[in-house]
Amino acid sequence: MKKLIQTLKNIWSIEELRNKIITTLLLILIYRVGAHIVLPGLDPNKINLSGAKSGALGLIDAFAGGAFSQASIFALGIMPYISASIFMQLMTILVPRMQKIQKEGESGRKKINQWTRYLTVIVTAVQAGAYVAYIRQVNGAALIGAYDPYFWISTTIILTAGTLFVMWLGEKITDKGLGNGTSLIIMVGILARLPQAAIQEWAAKSNRGGGGLLLFIIEIAVLIAIIMGLILLVQGVRKIPVQYAKQIIGNKQFGGARQFLPLKVNGAGVMPIIFAQAIMFLPTLFSYTSFESGKGIAKIFSDPKDAWHMVIYAVIVVAFTFLYTALIFNPKQIAEDLKRNNGFVPGVKPGQPTADYIGAVMDRITLPGAILLAVVGILPGFAMRVNITQGFASFFGGTSLLIMVGVILDTLQQIETQLLMRQYDGLMKSGRIQGRQTVSSTPI
Structure with a gap:
């Protein structure tokens, strides 16, 4: 216990590391608050999407931190961005022209990232339309009658904007915070359940x-x-x-x-x-x-x-x-x-x-x-x-446990690196945390 307290003091004494941790926690808090904001046009007291918590939709709801079953503005979460990133990564492997662009260095990486964002908008818009149809079929009673004519278009726009905002939060965590932002958002959503x-x-x-x-x-x-x-x-x-x-x-x-x-x-x-x-x-x-x-x-x-x-x-x-x-x-x-x-x-x-x-x-x-x-x-x-x-x-088991273990190891490795750079002891008495050190460039 004494070793743990001293390690926490060492972590907090490093100003850069302390700022990264605070920034990460604040951005994650924003994400969790948004996950509880219900879509316009729905009566929160009548929302009953319990079927989304099990079966084939359970994983989607887990990755969204329960926002999917709560009809939140972040209902689709970060998954459309993950899908677009996986597709673009496969294209860079299978398509020679994409491989050439990827090897152009920073400029090539920016091009691929921009295309990934465009693809994310398309994927999110399609999934948002399907989500509206799901709500109408499973829980149509929650719809407010006066808002019904505008529900499809407004929900599609809000869900798309919500996913892009979550994607932006992930990028900010990666740049200004600690760890991979997208991975942390997914892990927090899983742990919330x-x-x-x-x-x-x-x-x-x-x-x-x-x-x-x-x-x-x-x-x-x-x-x-x-x-x-x-x-x-x-x-x-x-x-x-x-x-x-x-x-x-x-x-x-x-x-x-x-x-x-x-x-x-x-x-x-x-x-x-x-x-x-x-x-x-x-x-x-x-x-x-x-x-x-x-x-x-x-x-x-x-x-x-x-x-x-x-x-x-x-x-x-x-x-x-x-x-x-x-x-x-x-x-x-x-x-x-x-x-x-x-x-x-x-x-x-x-x-x-x-x-x-x-x-x-x-x-x-x-x-x-x-x-x-x-x-x-x-x-x-x-x-x-x-x-x-x-x-x-x-x-x-499954994706949830794999992501949690991998992200936690990766984050602890970054903290340990910061400690060792400043001549502090690592997080463990012996050995080093290896982390995932994944060879892929996907967000997770």
């Missing part, structure tokens, strides 16, 4: 009698164990030894150092789970309420605890893990960089043999990483099968 979900789970277990407390404690212990395992998955690396040739210039020797090339077990990060969920959500593009019947194919796509749902979901996650890793990881480029810097892998010839060796190692570690990622993705379904409420079960 945790207290209510835990209270509901406790209430459900209390109704079962004397053994309810023991079951709840066991669930908390399992959740902590899952988080610890997920930290290992996020930080796990396979180190390939790299030797640099010695160079003697004058009376001084340069190089000759032995270092390691870290290859992440989960190199694709959270992207495979997001892609898998996007595929499972495809039918919702036709209607937000297409899963209401809960039968046949609809049940497979909408019910996370359905056996076929988990099997299909796991297969998609494994497939996308290999696909996305192949897209973002270039062993040939790494081999060329090593050769250019007089580095080599002991026992392996430079050039193509080194690229083949690194690629083979990456393939071997990607398989267990993909399987573990798939297991994490379907854990909420298993949790619901053992009678854990759906809201609390969503924290046992």
Whole structure:
């Protein structure tokens, strides 16, 4: 405890770090206040979008911090921007012209960011129209009659402006605050549901009698164990030894150092789970309420605890893990960089043999990483099968837990870097926080 108090004092004593933390908290507070402002034209007392808290729409509501089910001006949250960013990142990988623009440096990055914003407006406008149709169909009683003729156009404009404002908040947090702003906004939205979900789970277990407390404690212990395992998955690396040739210039020797090339077990990060969920959500593009019947194919796509749902979901996650890793990881480029810097892998010839060796190692570690990622993705379904409420079960795995663990590690790493730069001790007594150090440029 004494060590923790001293660390907090050290953090607060650094003016730059203190200002970053305060700025981040204030901008997040603005976002959370906006998430509770109801759309014009709706009666707050009659809003009942409880169906959006479960099933296929539950994840969207989780990412929006509950704003989706509350018909807030931030109902769509940051997800349209995330979708546009993922699409643009894939284009920079698949389209040669986009690759050329990306390699132009700062000017190329600004162009791509501007196109991403334009695409965000289009995606948000389309989703806003679908959201209006969802409200009319599911909770039309909440509409105020006098405002009905203007509801569609005003809601579309407000939701689009709300998403752009949230995007701006994320960029400001990244520039002036601490950590990745978009990631922090998503994490805060997810964490905002945790207290209510835990209270509901406790209430459900209390109704079962004397053994309810023991079951709840066991669930908390399992959740902590899952988080610890997920930290290992996020930080796990396979180190390939790299030797640099010695160079003697004058009376001084340069190089000759032995270092390691870290290859992440989960190199694709959270992207495979997001892609898998996007595929499972495809039918919702036709209607937000297409899963209401809960039968046949609809049940497979909408019910996370359905056996076929988990099997299909796991297969998609494994497939996308290999696909996305192949897209973002270039062993040939790494081999060329090593050769250019007089580095080599002991026992392996430079050039193509080194690229083949690194690629083979990456393939071997990607398989267990993909399987573990798939297991994490379907854990909420298993949790619901053992009678854990759906809201609390969503924290046992899936995108929500992956994002929370990754963002927290990333933020703690930045804080530790600030402390070490000023010759303070880090956040841990031994070792360093590795963080995600993701290789992708997506906001999350």
